[in-house]
Each structure stands twice: as structure tokens, then as C-alpha cells.
Amino acid sequence: MTRSTSLALGGVALLVAVIAGYRIVPRGGEDPPAAAAPAAHATAKARPVNEPAGGSAIVKVAVADMPDPQLSPHTAGSEAHEAWVKERSKELLELAWNDDRESMLEIVTELRNPDPEIREVAEDATREFSSRDAIPVLQAMVAADLTAEQKAACHKLIEWLELPTLSEHVAEQRRLHPPPADADK
Amino acid sequence: MIIANPQNQAMKSNTPLLVSLASAILSVVPAQATVPENYITVNAKVSYQQGEIYSGSNARAVGGTVKGVLGTLRISTKDLLKVLADDLAITLPKGARFLHYNGGTFLTASAKGDPNTMWIVDKDGNTIANVSSYFNLYFNLYSLIYEGKYNFENGDENTKNRFPFEIMFDYYIYGGSPALQARGSSSSMGVYLQGNGVIKEDFHAKQKDFEYKASNTGKGDGYVVGYVGDNVKRGLEGANAMGYFSIRFNGEQVYFDE
Numbered sequence: 216m217t218r219s220t221s222l223a224l225g226g227v228a229l230l231v232a233v234i235a236g237y238r239i240v241p242r243g244g245e246d247p248p249a250a251a252a253p254a255a256h257a258t259a260k261a262r263p264v265n266e267p268a269g270g271s272a273i274v275k276v277a278v279a280d281m282p283d284p285q286l287s288p289h290t291a292g293s294e295a296h297e298a299w300v301k302e303r304s305k306e307l308l309e310l311a312w313n314d315d316r317e318s319m320l321e322i323v324t325e326l327r328n329p330d331p332e333i334r335e336v337a338e339d340a341t342r343e344f345s346s347r348d349a350i351p352v353l354q355a356m357v358a359a360d361l362t363a364e365q366k367a368a369c370h371k372l373i374e375w376l377e378l379p380t381l382s383e384h385v386a387e388q389r390r391l392h393p394p395p396a397d398a399d400k
Numbered sequence: 401m402i403i404a405n406p407q408n409q410a411m412k413s414n415t416p417l418l419v420s421l422a423s424a425i426l427s428v429v430p431a432q433a434t435v436p437e438n439y440i441t442v443n444a445k446v447s448y449q450q451g452e453i454y455s456g457s458n459a460r461a462v463g464g465t466v467k468g469v470l471g472t473l474r475i476s477t478k479d480l481l482k483v484l485a486d487d488l489a490i491t492l493p494k495g496a497r498f499l500h501y502n503g504g505t506f507l508t509a510s511a512k513g514d515p516n517t518m519w520i521v522d523k524d525g526n527t528i529a530n531v532s533s534y535f536n537l538y539f540n541l542y543s544l545i546y547e548g549k550y551n552f553e554n555g556d557e558n559t560k561n562r563f564p565f566e567i568m569f570d571y572y573i574y575g576g577s578p579a580l581q582a583r584g585s586s587s588s589m590g591v592y593l594q595g596n597g598v599i600k601e602d603f604h605a606k607q608k609d610f611e612y613k614a615s616n617t618g619k620g621d622g623y624v625v626g627y628v629g630d631n632v633k634r635g636l637e638g639a640n641a642m643g644y645f646s647i648r649f650n651g652e653q654v655y656f657d658e
Contacts, residue, residue: 301617308441308648312478312495312523339619339648342443345476375445378474381591382483384628385573 278359281320281352284328291330304336311343319344323352326368327361338368347376435603435616435651437525440498440518440537442567444475446593446643448628471628475569475645481520483571484531495523498531500649502539537647538566539599548603555607557614562600565620567645569593572629590629593641597622610656617650 285303289296307325310318322344325337341349353369353376361369379387450471455464477498485492499521516539517532541563548559572590601618621644628641 304617305650308650311441312497339441339443339646343441343477345443345478375443375474378445378472380479381473381475381571382479382486384471384473384591385483385571388573 278327278355281324284325284333286328287330300330300332303333307333307336307340308343311340311345313344314346316348319346319349320352323349323356326353326356326365326372334365334368338372341372342375345376345380350376435614435653436502437653438500438502438616438618438649438651440500440647440649441477442475442480442498442535442645442647443477444593444624444643444645445472446475446591446624446628446641446645447472448641449639472643473628480535484520484529484534487534487571488529488531490529492520492528493522496520496528497523498535499525499527500537500539502537502541534569534571536568538568540564540566555605555612557603557605559603560600561603561618562598565597565599565622567593567595567597567622567624567647569624569626591626591641592629593624593626593643595622595624595626595645597645597647599647612653612655614653615651617648619646619648621646 287296287299287303289299307322310322313319319341322337322340325333326341328334328337341353350373353373357366357369357373447470449468451469453467453469454460455466456462458464459466481492481496481498485496497520499519501517501519516536517530518534518536520528520531522528544561544563546559546561548557550557550559570590570592572592597620599618599620601616603614603616605612605614607613623642623644625640625642628639
């Protein structure tokens with residue numbers, strides 16, 4: 216893909232996003248940190264954005280355009296593999312402290328990882344990332360060719376992310392029930 | 401987390417004989433040391449009785465119906481940090497997180513003071529606030545079971561441990577803890593949850609010359625019960641609540657023993 220083609224695709228995606236009322240954080244043109252992803256994941260990709268029928272604007276992400284899960288180069292069950300899983304798990308959980316889209320995608324894509332330990336960590340990291348921006352990505356993954364177990368994990372995460380957060384709950388309760396005059400706080 | 405304090409050696413007192421024996425034989429590293437300070441993440445899903453809708457004002461008398469309505473909320477580490485920061489009127493730096501000091505079974509207190517305390521720290525571990533009264537854990541290391549090896553000669557340890565733990569979360573918007581207020585006061589609102597679970601921990605330690613390094617990672621799951629007090633106006637002080645939660649933690653310890 217030439218630079219001009221990339222720019223053109225990026226422009227189209229941005230225009231659609233503006234129409235849909237969403238701000239897209241483009242991945243294109245930025246390589247993820249070398250320590251966080253291998254070179255194979257560093258390819259800049261235009262992100263297709265669709266506005267679904269029904270009026271509600273949802274940013275859809277094609278699974279094919281997501282970064283690939285990182286696979287262990289070691290034999291399953293070996294000490295080297297265990298060390299790799301530990302290190303990768305640490306990376307994913309650390310990424311969960313961020314708030315950017317790239318970090319979210321790198322976490323969520325690991326729900327497709329063939330290694331069940333990595334998938335389990337990715338589930339927790341998705342919860343820790345705690346952003347509803349992950350919901351359209353998870354929905355796209357559910358529609359893709361995943362195993363039943365992987366789809367179930369995505370469904371669980373969608374359900375969890377759709378719940379009101381504690382801070383939203385507190386804000387709502389403050390609105391509905393303002394403190395009485397004799398409240399001590 | 402680096403703790404240059406040889407007095408901070410850990411002993412899991414579920415094995416007093418083993419520990420005593422190890423201490424007698426080898427005064428440097430006791431059997432089954434653990435890491436006293438861990439970064440903690442938590443997430444939970446909690447349902448509560450949000451309300452009851454009667455078919456009419458006289459429903460009970462005329463054989464009407466009542467419909468129970470549940471509310472559900474989620475708690476994540478980031479969200480919990482946000483709520484507590486708001487309550488404490490502090491601004492947290494990016495990467496702020498929870499640090500738990502699990503000194504319950506340690507021989508001496510660390511710089512964090514009392515054991516079983518929860519702190520908000522920055523990403524480098526510098527203390528921002530003690531939030532133990534809001535959110536805390538208790539690692540019951542007395543009941544630990546383990547598999548793996550500890551080497552008496554060189555202090556190396558690679559073990560997989562399991563132990564029970566308790567969790568507590570107490571946040572009130574006003575009027576004091578709903579759990580306490582439910583026993584008398586008529587004006588409170590908030591969330592009070594407590595629960596139990598089991599932790600699985602991977603622990604590694606290595607001693608070389610005078611340097612002792614230990615690290616751990618772990619995960620725990622369990623349930624909570626308590627109150628979510630949003631029914632104050634209807635006189636249901638602290639509606640019953642229950643749910644599930646999980647935590648993850650990791651820590652490191654390095655000290656020099658001369």
C-alpha cells in the first residue's frame with residue numbers, strides 16, 4: 216500500500232467517523248512499541264468504519280484489521296514458554312493502565328490467542344482497561360470466526376462493560392437522592 | 401518495590417515448625433518467604449435489590465402483585481481509584497494504582513506501618529493516600545498451602561501457594577457506612593461489601609551472596625455480600641447486595657542481609 220493510498224483511505228475513514236459522530240484514534244502511521252509487539256504487528260492499517268442501519272452510530276472494527284495475537288515461540292509446557300506467558304501477561308496487564316485505543320486493541324486481540332492462559336489474562340486486562348470503546352471491537356470478534364469459548368468470553372465482557380460503573384452509580388444516586396439536611400457528609 | 405530492610409523477612413506461620421526449624425538452621429531466609437507489598441487490581445460485578453414495584457397502593461390487601469427489580473453495577477480498579485480520588489479531593493497521576501501491604505504474618509511492620517493496609521501510590525510506588533478504610537484486603541497466610549520447593553541451603557524457592565483472603569469495600573456518599581447506618585440511622589447512602597475468596601500465588605525467591613530477591617504474582621476470586629444503599633428514600637436502608645469479584649496482584653522484594 217502506497218503512502219498516498221494510505222492517506223486516502225485514512226481520509227475516507229475520518230470523514231465517515233465525523234459523520235457518524237465519533238472521533239477515531241487512527242492506528243495508521245504509528246508503529247506500536249517494539250517491546251510490546253513484534254514487527255509483524257507493526258503494519259499500519261486503515262480502519263474501516265461503518266454506520267449500521269437503525270440510526271445509532273457504532274464504530275465497527277473488522278477483525279481482519281486488528282493486530283494479530285502474539286504467539287509464543289516456545290514449546291507449550293516448557294519453562295521458556297512459561298516465562299514467555301508470564302512476561303506477556305505482565306505486558307497486557309500493564310497496558311490496561313493506559314487509555315488509548317492502541318492499547319485496548321492489543322489487549323482485546325489476545326482474546327483470540329490460542330493459549331488459554333493469555334486469553335484469561337486478556338479478559339482481566341479488558342476489564343481493567345474498563346472502556347466501553349472495546350464493545351464494538353468485541354462485537355466484531357463475536358461475529359468473526361472464533362471458537363465457542365472465545366465468543367462466550369467476548370459476550371461476558373460485553374455484558375460487563377455495558378453495566379453501570381461504580382462512579383456512574385454514585386453520580387446517579389447523588390442526583391436522585393441529594394443528601395438530607397442532617398447528613399454528616 | 402525495594403525494601404532494604406532485613407527485618408522484613410516474611411514467615412508464613414502456618415508452618416511454625418518448619419519456620420522455627422528453618423530459622424534455627426538458617427537465620428537468613430525463613431522457609432516460604434513472601435512479598436509484603438503487592439500492586440492490586442480488582443474487578444467486581446454486584447447486584448442489589450433496587451426496588452419493589454407493587455401493582456397498586458393497596459396491593460397487599462387486594463391480592464395484587466409485587467415485582468422485584470435488581471440493579472447491577474461493576475467495579476474496576478480505574479473506576480474505584482476515580483471514586484476514591486473524588487472523595488479524597490485529590491488528583492491522581494496517570495498510572496496511579498493500589499498497593500496492598502499484607503504484613504499480617506510478618507514479624508515486624510514495614511515503613512507502611514500497620515499490616516493489612518491499602519494505599520494509592522503512583523506508578524513508581526510512592527505513597528499518595530491511605531485508603532484502607534474504603535477498600536482493603538486481608539491475606540490469610542496462616543492457612544496457606546503450597547506445592548513446590550524451598551532450598552534450605554541457598555534460600556531458593558519456587559512455590560505455588562494457595563491461601564484464603566478477605567475483601568472489604570466501604571464507600572458512603574453521605575451519612576456514614578450504610579452497613580452501620582442500617583442499624584439505626586435513617587439517612588445514609590453508599591456501598592458496603594465484604595467477602596472471601598481463594599488466592600493462587602506463584603512465588604519465586606533467589607539468594608545470591610547477600611542479596612535476596614523475591615517476586616510473586618497471583619490471582620484470587622470470590623464473592624461479596626453487603627449493601628448498596630440507594631433505597632434510602634423508601635426506607636430500605638441499605639438494600640441487600642451480592643456479587644462476584646476477582647483480584648490480581650504482583651510484587652517484588654529485594655533486600656541485603658549482611
